[in-house]
Amino acid sequence: MRRYxxxxxxxxxxxxxxxxxxxxxxxxxxxxxxxxxxxxxxxxPLMLGVTAALYLLSRLPLTFLTTRLQYPGLFxxxxxxxxxxxxxxxxxxxxxxxxxxxxxxxxxxxxxxxxLAIVVLSLILFxxxxxLNTVRALQSLGLPVILAxxxxxxxxxxxxIAAMVTTMQQAMQLRGFRQTGRFPFLPSxxxxxxxxxxxxxxxxxSYEQSERLYKAMRLRGYGRRxxxxxSVLPQHALTWRWHLLGLLLSGLTAAGFVLAELQYIS
Amino acid sequence: xxxxxxxLPAPVCIAGFAVTGLTxxxxxxxxxxxxxxxxxxxxxxxxxxxxxxxSSIHIPIPPASVHLILNGxxxxxxxxxxxxxxLIGLFLQAVVFGHGGLTTxxxxxxxxxIPALLAYHLFGxxxxxxxxxxxxxxxGSSAFLAGAVGLGLAVLVFLTLxxxxxxxxxxxxxxxxxxxxxxxAHIPLMLIEGAFTAILVLFLNxxxxxxxxxx
Numbered sequence: 439m440r441r442y443x444x445x446x447x448x449x450x451x452x453x454x455x456x457x458x459x460x461x462x463x464x465x466x467x468x469x470x471x472x473x474x475x476x477x478x479x480x481x482x483p484l485m486l487g488v489t490a491a492l493y494l495l496s497r498l499p500l501t502f503l504t505t506r507l508q509y510p511g512l513f514x515x516x517x518x519x520x521x522x523x524x525x526x527x528x529x530x531x532x533x534x535x536x537x538x539x540x541x542x543x544x545x546x547x548x549x550x551x552x553x554l555a556i557v558v559l560s561l562i563l564f565x566x567x568x569x570l571n572t573v574r575a576l577q578s579l580g581l582p583v584i585l586a587x588x589x590x591x592x593x594x595x596x597x598x599i600a601a602m603v604t605t606m607q608q609a610m611q612l613r614g615f616r617q618t619g620r621f622p623f624l625p626s627x628x629x630x631x632x633x634x635x636x637x638x639x640x641x642x643x644s645y646e647q648s649e650r651l652y653k654a655m656r657l658r659g660y661g662r663r664x665x666x667x668x669s670v671l672p673q674h675a676l677t678w679r680w681h682l683l684g685l686l687l688s689g690l691t692a693a694g695f696v697l698a699e700l701q702y703i704s
Numbered sequence: 705x706x707x708x709x710x711x712l713p714a715p716v717c718i719a720g721f722a723v724t725g726l727t728x729x730x731x732x733x734x735x736x737x738x739x740x741x742x743x744x745x746x747x748x749x750x751x752x753x754x755x756x757x758x759s760s761i762h763i764p765i766p767p768a769s770v771h772l773i774l775n776g777x778x779x780x781x782x783x784x785x786x787x788x789x790x791l792i793g794l795f796l797q798a799v800v801f802g803h804g805g806l807t808t809x810x811x812x813x814x815x816x817x818i819p820a821l822l823a824y825h826l827f828g829x830x831x832x833x834x835x836x837x838x839x840x841x842x843x844g845s846s847a848f849l850a851g852a853v854g855l856g857l858a859v860l861v862f863l864t865l866x867x868x869x870x871x872x873x874x875x876x877x878x879x880x881x882x883x884x885x886x887x888x889a890h891i892p893l894m895l896i897e898g899a900f901t902a903i904l905v906l907f908l909n910x911x912x913x914x915x916x917x918x919x
Contacts, residue, residue, distance in 0.1 A: 553710030591749030
């Protein structure tokens with residue numbers, strides 16, 4: 439499993455980095471959901487323009503975007519790539535059985551545009567705040583304690599467990615394990631048993647680690663007194679007037695997109 | 705099997721969040737009835753991370769390979785913690801790896817989490833119904849059912865949503881044929897997921913039976 443650090447560029451200095459996490463969460467999430475409403479193709483360039491401006495403001499490097507867009511980009515391409523050939527009735531180009539349809543192209547551009555804008559905004563949201571501060575902000579906005587604790591602990595141990603499974607798979611291969619099947623379209627029973635043992639061992643190790651972790655947490659007072667949600671202000675934070683101005687601007691932009699969309703529908 | 709951002713219309717995404725919100729509330733209500741709800745949090749969290757990693761392991765089906773969803777197994781092992789675990793797993797997949805999406809998080813969580821909760825109940829009911837059988841047969845058949853039904857329901861919702869909301873002006877007959885064809889293609893995968901869940905539960909019963917105690 440390739441390691442993608444969310445906090446890799448959370449220490450940079452930009453207007454978006456300095457934005458208070460709760461205001462940033464509400465502001466950018468309202469934009470993300472407003473973009474999900476867009477059905478009018480004419481709004482797509484505007485949506486991508488707002489996204490590009492925010493990305494430039496965040497000063498996140500372009501490599502951060504390109505490395506993280508590879509997998510989801512290929513996935514969305516696989517999902518919508520056939521639409522121009524299958525969807526719609528207005529044929530704009532034909533070659534034998536193959537015909538390119540206008541409605542399909544428009545649907546593909548709309549979905550791809552919405553996808554790109556939403557994914558880039560998500561990267562700005564989670565890439566410019568340390569993950570711990572994001573979870574604290576979510577908690578202070580009403581995320582239940584059980585979910586917040588599970589989220590932090592899962593994130594904390596995710597890469598450790600991924601490294602553990604890589605080591606276990608290497609050990610299996612060194613002992614002669616080969617993922618092969620004898621019959622086409624049928625998994626081998628032996629391989630299934632060996633992989634079940636691998637996953638089972640992984641679950642047992644994680645379970646035993648969780649027991650040790652719980653004891654250590656109890657010794658440090660976990661579960662005895664409720665800890666109130668504390669949102670943390672970023673380093674060199676702006677004044678509250680700027681935090682609220684950012685929230686207002688993003689809220690107005692989101693409302694503008696929703697209103698334009700409603701007008702388009704009516 | 706995640707629906708990415710931008711694919712579904714906003715009202716569907718909002719409906720997904722409403723269903724996920726209600727199911728999360730119900731799950732947390734059940735969890736808070738336990739004598740010490742915080743006791744199982746580290747176990748549920750680390751198993752969430754382990755499931756997340758385990759679902760990336762590929763099972764060879766020559767000439768291709770598939771990866772498992774494991775939502776039925778999550779229900780079997782985590783009980784009411786399964787839904788929060790699915791929600792958190794999908795959130796991390798969306799923000800860390802870009803699989804799935806933020807706007808489709810509600811739909812994806814409902815699609816995989818509700819079958820996980822059903823699998824948890826199915827596992828319990830099936831074990832009670834087959835209590836006269838030998839332990840291995842009872843446990844194995846119940847786990848098979850939980851694994852296969854967990855995946856089957858998730859696939860059904862996924863295909864219906866994808867093909868209903870994706871294409872603009874796609875031929876209705878083609879759409880129906882695609883749903884039927886893809887659903888049939890997933891039946892062998894349901895059997896593999898069920899068999900894998902059964903083998904795994906029997907392995908855990910031999911090596912660490914405490915893990916199978918209902919949360």
